[in-house]
Every structure is written in structure tokens, then in C-alpha cells.
Amino acid sequence: MNYWLMKSEPSTFGIADLAAMPGQSEHWDGIRNYQARNFMRDGMRLGDLAFFYHSNCPMPGIVGIVAIVREAYSDFTALDPESHYYDPKCTSDNNRWCMVDVKLQQIFSRTISLTELKPQDALADMLTLRKGNRLSITPVSPTEWAHILTMHR
DNA sequence: GCCAACGTTGGC
């Protein structure tokens, strides 16, 4: 069982949007970074849990938890010329991008903000908190996961 | 809106 952190811009797709989906489940499309893709494709397994992180917004931070309910498969938005995530180098036979399906588990009663996360000694090694890190999917250690869970109560 | 940090592209 692995833990992750997945970023999304609430103006594009926030946790409230996920809550509004049928079954509170949706595919996580648009990953166009190889490192993030590799984490998703090679690391994410059914039943893994991930923090839902709101980025590029007034209060960036962790807003809830999702579960991985389908492992990596072809990200069809890469093949759709109408899509914002269209990648002309991809074909249905050779699509380098993939996505997973996530399902909402919990919405926190408040945002655990980035400013709150940063000074935590227990999170000093957390990938997302490193300066300049822009990866939209990163692993979270069990220790970090447990520590963050204590923070929202 | 600014800009630092980083990834990708493409000429050579």
C-alpha cells in the first residue's frame, strides 16, 4: 500500500468537482510530465491513497483524500485534437500518457495549507515541499502520511 | 501579474 499526493488547480478541477461526479469518482487526466507519469504508471496500485492538493489558488494546500480505484491506462485526452491536453505525437497504438481513476474518500473540514505544512520537521523531506518542485504527482511516506493526518484535527 | 525553477525542444 502506497501513499501519494496529487495536485490539481481548483479552478480546473477541485475536490468539490470530484464530490459532484457520479460515484464521486473520476479519471485523473492531463499528466504531461514523465516523472509524474512514471510514479502513476509504475507506482500507483489499486487501493493506494492520495492527498488531494489544491495548487495555484489563494490557499494552496491539502484538502482531502482520494483512493486509486483503477490503475494506469491510456489517457485518451492525449488523442483528442479538441482537448486542451492533446498531444499530436500520440496515437492510439502508441500513447505515452496515462491516467488513473480516483474516488473521493474524505474532504477535510479545513485546508491544511502549504504555509502550515512547510515548517513541520516531520515533513522536511517531503518531495512536494521542496523548493522548485513542480511535480503534480509525488509519493508520500507512511510517516508523512500519518503526520499530516494528525494535523487536520 | 511577476518570476524562479524546472522540463522539453531542436539546432548544431
Next chain:
DNA sequence: GCCAACGTTGGC
């Protein structure tokens, strides 16, 4: 294989 130019991310 190098690296300059460019594009994107995301905090502030």
C-alpha cells in the same frame, strides 16, 4: 551530446 531558447508550473 550540448545547450540556448522557450514553455509551464505554481507560490507569492
